[in-house]
Amino acid sequence: MTSRTPSLPRAAALVGPYASGKTSLLESLLFTCGTIARKGRTRDGSTVGDSSPEARSRQMSVEPNIATAQYLDETWTFIDCPGSVEFKQDSLNALAVIDAAVVVCEPDPARAVMVAPMLKFLNENKIPHLLFINKVDTAGTRLTETLEALQAVSDRPLVLREVPIREGETVTGYIDLVSERAYRYRPGQPSDLIRIPDEIQSEESKARQELLEHLADFDDRLMEELLEDIQPPPNELYQDLSRDLADNLIVPVFFGSAENNSGIRRLLKALRHDVPGPATTASRLGIAADGPPMAQIFKSVHAQHTGKLSYGRVWRGEFADNQTVGDSRISGLYLPTATGPAKAARVGTGDVAAFGRLDSIPTGGVLCVDSSAALPWTKPLSPLFALAVAAEKKGDDVKLTGVLAKLCEEDPSLVLDHSEFGELVLRGQGEIHLLVAIDRLKSRFNMQVITRKPTVPYKETIRKATSVHGRHKKQSGGHGQFGDVYLDITPLPRGSGFQFRETVVGGVVPRHFIPAVEQGVTESLSQGALGFPVVDLSVTLTQGSYHAVDSSDMAFKTAARIGMAEGMPQCEPILLEPVLLVELSVPSDYTAKAQRIVSGRRGQILGFDAREGWPGWDTVNAYLPQAEMDDLIVELRSLTMGVGTFAWTFDHLQELTGRVADKVIEARREALAAE
Known part of the structure; x- marks a missing residue:
């Protein structure tokens, strides 16, 4: 050679x-x-x-x-x-x-x-x-x-x-x-x-x-x-x-x-x-050979005492420690070695280096004098597993949100959101993935947390119409409180959401109090007779009465809430569970196992077909209750040598009755009682 x-x-x-x-x-x-x-x-x-x-x-x-x-x-x-x-x-x-x-x-x-x-x-x-x-x-x-x-x-x-x-x-x-x-x-x-x-x-x-x-x-x-x-x-x-x-x-x-x-x-x-070499790679990625120094960040690491380190590949030019580049200033420059990051005065084309304190540049971002410069980047993986997390020490909730945001920046396949039940939910690629993140909270930031399964976003609706009277009257010296409403509560077809109407005539409820009635009704729907948010119903304000001195927005809102609390149990409330459209992707040898997983989780198989662009793979389409998704990825991987995966989207709500529904409702009541 x-x-x-x-x-x-x-x-x-x-x-x-x-x-x-x-x-x-x-x-x-x-x-x-x-x-x-x-x-x-x-x-x-x-x-x-x-x-x-x-x-x-x-x-x-x-x-x-x-x-x-x-x-x-x-x-x-x-x-x-x-x-x-x-x-x-x-x-x-x-x-x-x-x-x-x-x-x-x-x-x-x-x-x-x-x-x-x-x-x-x-x-x-x-x-x-x-x-x-x-x-x-x-x-x-x-x-x-x-x-x-x-x-x-x-x-x-x-x-x-x-x-x-x-x-x-x-x-x-x-x-x-x-x-x-x-x-x-x-x-x-x-x-x-x-x-x-x-x-x-x-x-x-x-x-x-x-x-x-x-x-x-x-x-x-x-x-x-x-x-x-x-x-x-x-x-x-x-x-x-x-x-x-x-x-x-x-x-x-x-x-x-x-x-x-x-x-x-x-x-x-x-x-x-x-x-x-790096010049050929840069050309493959569409990076011009000429231009100001440029590096791309592929890994961010936050530490409690040393701050943020951004690992990047230098595509062209040189960077020096303490150099100002666009809107960023390099505060520490390191080369990765077998014994850890070693300080460097400068790095050049082809080097992989760690840049200190580039707080404004995310993973996938570009370090360049042109702050608008961008390069193609891999789309973050969709989450497949979730845990609800809470600070062990009361008062640390704000700190917990902040440090979790740092971990999500380090790893874009971690996603943090708030559920409608007030939970802080961390989502990722699997159980080990999230447990490692939890361990990092403790080892890096001294943050102890409590974890549990996220609350499934059940809803409830009604199957029967009713008419109710809500009256709020209170006199305690001076101005009192008075609100009086009559409401018709009617079920709507699935997926209709909530509708509010009024058919008041003759000014029995002044116009400026009607928005307060609607607000009271809306607030009452956040927790129905079964303890869950209520959907797919119509509420109509038909009549009422008022007092020239004692009526107020608060009084009419309270009257509406009283009427709804009395009327909802009369409407035959029923539990609704969220059902997802799930697409499982597995090698063809494991298709039958994937179908058995769906059947064992109260799922409905819609069919399967060859996975497009993947010779020897199949895609199984199914409806699965969200309550059955908890450890789906764990079981799927264990049966497919780790390669099986899935994608999902919310599809519809369906009625849930029987022993499963009874257990859900009882668990919800216990949770509300413990709050």
Whole structure:
């Protein structure tokens, strides 16, 4: 291979399913680069990554692990992304700013489906990516079977770059299919160059021919050489591999063992020679080469004492500490290292850096002298799980809202809202996702909270009409209070909402008091006879009386509330439960299980069809009561190897009777009594 000049700093993301070994791979990459003197292990919590208390307590990545290293003469930033789908937003954000992704997976064909959503995202966004099949030292499965299963879930051709050398069932080395050189692993050291074993000569020749044919699909000259039985020189193949990877035409495949440091140097060499630089990536993203310095923020972190750190990728130009950029001033500039952020005087094109105190720039925002500058950004994931949260200490509600807002800025897939029952509701991607957020409230901001299931927004309506008289009269010296109204309460068709009318004649209720009557009626509908908001009814003010001195807006509003309180129980109130239109997306092998989940949750299956743009996947459409949605995502993921998901929208309210309704009403009465 020809020598090359050092490139600008490049960035690669390590992505893949939970437990595939990404954090171990990061450790091996840093060790091989000489960044760390000793490798840590995930099982004893000694790795560079997963250093937060939340990650250590769960022995899993719950945020990106970012570290910069030098390999030979070049600078690399590696971003180890969480494997759990509950922290997918961080992965998507990191992928928006890297030059290439390394998709880490296990050598188990049955688990190939777990990689499908990530490969789909990478292909749709034209992000160059490689596959690293990890843990080959512990698997008894043939790589060819794994490769076939992975190819079934990839839109791009998977191109094997090497074939394994085995001793029994153990992979002890590899043959590079371009240089046709064989190497034996030496854990923690460079591999030994050896002669290609005779027993795998034919396997190597077949795999190399397949590699050449894949490359020839995108290179007419190589196709002509193959047709004329001309062996192309290695340099030509390396150029094809680099170009096709940058154009997202192929997915090179490597293998090894991160735990034993096998195949790591081979992966680093491929990254060094094949991955495009930041200028090519910026062009892919539509960022002009010329212009003022620009960086894009992909991760924000708030700490109680140090303030906000904004991690970003520099696309062009340089930034210096204490520099004013547009409306922002950089107060602290850091490079991510294996031991934590290290202060830097300046950073330039290609660097991944942490900028201090950029309070006005959100995740996905742009740091540039042009404060209106914007770049495309990944849409936040829709929430799938919710918890109602409240401060454990009375008086901390305002503080809780503020710190939760900071966590939502760090992770846009966290959503904070207020329910109609006055609850503060935190929504996210799953139970673990929200529990980690709760843990961060305590560890970072010393905020203790109480959590519970959010109140389901039941409603109630009426099935019978009635007429009532509401009278409020009070005399306590001086001016008294007097209001007198007659109301007709009538049910309306489902979805009609609330209507107020008046048919008063002769001035028995003066015109200027009628709005107060309507307000009193409206306020009474916030809590009906069953304890829930009332919908789908009409209230008509028909007549009444007033006192020239004692009548007032407050008196007529109170009279209306008295009339409604007396009349609503007479109207045969009935509970209404919200029903959602849910679209479950699962691999076709799990469609029947998804349907059983719906049936087991009082749902109504509307049908299923092939998921558009997702070969081998189905979409199941169904109506599901909102009360049954609580842990739907937990069950769906557990039955689909973590890849099943759903989307939902509110559809309608339907009557609920029987034992389920009785339990809901009783629970509501107990909750109101406890307030």
